[in-house]
Amino acid sequence: MTKIPAAKSRVNESISRFKEYIDSRSESEIKVLTFFSLLFIISLFALAPAILDVGIDYLGDSDGDGYTNRNDAFPTDERYHLDTDGDGYADKIDAFPTDERYHLDSDNDGYADKIDPLPKINEYHVGIDKINDADELYQVAKLLHGNEDYEEAEKYVDKSLSTKYQNKTQSLKNAIDLALKDYSGLYAGAEKLLEINKNDSLALCSKGVALAGLHNYDEAIHCINLAIEYESNVSDIDIYKSVLEDVEKHQSEYNTQKSTKSSPQFYNLRFEDLYAGGYVVYVYADTYGASESLANTLAARCASGQVTSSKYDAVVVYLTDINTGIEYYGEYKITDYYS
Structure with missing residues (x-):
């Protein structure tokens, strides 16, 4: 099995050779090389954590979860391996697995805690x-x-x-x-x-x-x-x-x-039969300037008109004002069976 210490040894050897090379150059050549030397050292330090980490075997499976360390975002935690957005939170526990800006949604309402005015309250289900x-x-x-x-x-x-x-x-x-x-x-x-x-x-x-x-x-x-x-x-x-x-x-x-208009106009007239202490025809309508008095007038008009027959004991009206949306109740008793 290939281990990191071997790579560390090769890096140390390369540094020694580079030092010998610098010692053998003249002062003017060294000045020219200084800039490139600095770049080399900076690059070396940047790569060092990945190259010199002797605690990780990248071909192995440290946590035994079935994913090699190279392909495991959490190589020492067998519970997780995937972090799609690279935010440090495993997809399994990340409420927003494809958005690195957020990960927490305490109330499960679809809004991240960072942008949720009520992060502890699900606005539509809490009651x-x-x-x-x-x-x-x-x-x-x-x-x-x-x-x-x-x-x-x-x-x-x-x-x-x-x-x-x-x-x-x-x-x-x-x-x-x-x-x-x-x-x-x-x-x-x-x-x-x-x-x-x-x-x-x-x-x-x-x-x-x-x-x-x-x-x-x-x-x-x-x-x-x-x-x-x-x-x-x-x-x-x-x-x-x-x-x-x-x-x-x-x-x-x-x-x-x-x-x-000398008399009110009724719109969207609709009727419904129902037994409620007698056979009743319910009338629904819309008009301008609705009132309880007008609802009673419509009920009487329906009772004396063709909309009713002898089987009905009463007419009940729900009259809605088109402008205000307010509903008014009216009724007209045809027989004594309706109570």
Whole structure:
């Protein structure tokens, strides 16, 4: 078996010969050779660890794992042999075996601990009951909002606010309410921020959007104009102006609809039969300006129309406002069997 000491002996012999060669040269020749001598010595030291390491037999298998030392990234540890990214962590224990920048992912969520805002928490599986820190709850809500999982995000942001009120958390809550078309919630959240700073341009714009969703267009436009007035960032001003244009457009459409239609129009009408203390036909529809009264009106209209027959005991209506997304309940009893 070839051993490293033999190589070490040959290196020592080469050094001795090189020294004899230098001694035999004239002073002027030595000056010329000095630069090359330094290169030789530097190269020798760089190679020394590999050449002179007498503890490793590169053709052998020191740890007996079936991989020769030459092909084993961990020649003295039988548990591992492969390190694809060369980061010093075996592929078996490296969460990112092809990326030398990272190796650890404590919560197994696919994000390395170095870039994970919550390295100990798997954002999507740990469960809200296990998190009690307001900032961690905020981070989870933010991630869920980014993934458009708004209903789940709302749970985390609400708990974060109840644990510790922060402006950034309230702003995130407003964004979630907007995505869910909860304009009443958005209005309340904007008001909280304005209590802290009445010139908060983002809060003013949020309040304006909420008012528009509730069909209070004149007040909405006033709030958004204030946001434009108080904002100094040009890009944000452009965003607020774009929002203002949308609100004015919705106002025009809403007013036109109110003036040209003597009776409300119902869209996406759909029906479902169900026995619930009597035979009931459930009616689902969308409209502008929905209300509980209008839902009851639709139920009565359906009960007296062709959509029902003598087998039905009641009509139940779920009427959704197209602008706000708010659902209203209405019913009309046809017989006494429905309770």
